[in-house]
Amino acid sequence: GGNLVHLDYDIQASPTVIVIAPNREILVQQILPPDYESLVDSLLEVGANPQPCFTAVSEMKNEDILNIGPNPVNDIANLNLSFSSGKIVEVKIYNLTGQQVLDVRALYYPPGKHRLKVDMTAEPTGFYFVQVIEDKQVLVTQKLIKY
Known part of the structure; x- marks a missing residue:
């Protein structure tokens, strides 16, 4: 249109x-x-009436929460997490069809940097999506490529 x-x-x-x-x-x-x-x-x-925003969406920079390396990956992917305050989060990885291929149960991470090692050797070549989730809210989604 x-x-x-x-x-x-x-x-x-x-x-x-x-x-x-x-x-x-x-x-x-x-x-x-x-x-x-x-x-x-x-x-x-033109007479617009300003309204406050009540969405309460916090501004978070995705690159500050999750960094994946190496990416593309052949075997072990390092999911580098960084939090400015302590959080209980879970990490999920989905393939392109939306099928969940990995679920790291919810754990408490204190402020700072953390590394999760994910074995991707059993997964077929393709694109995957890594999500970091807190209280059922997706904080960040990043692409992971398996070759």
């Missing part, structure tokens, strides 16, 4: 940031520069 939007609203280039009302009227033809401050200013100018 992107081409139809370009035609319907006479958008000449992408990326373009515009403000469209629920009735499909264009309120702001183009927001330049398309940065946070310009977006907020444009929305306030």
Whole structure:
């Protein structure tokens, strides 16, 4: 539907940031520069009502929690975990079809760096997904390649 939007609203280039009302009227033809401050200013100018965010999603950098090496792997994969505070987490590995091939039961990890060694020799060549989970919430998912 992107081409139809370009035609319907006479958008000449992408990326373009515009403000469209629920009735499909264009309120702001183009927001330049398309940065946070310009977006907020444009929305306030057309009467948007700012609302607080109640999602309570903490900003975590995935690369700070899990680092896999070597990757690609042929035999033993090192899952390097790093936590700024103590956590009870479990680690699961899934193949591309979603079948769970490994489950490290939930364990307490104190703050700091930890290494889990995972034997992948019995698994076929392919792509896998490693998940670190805390309280049934996925903290991070990373790709693991087995060759």
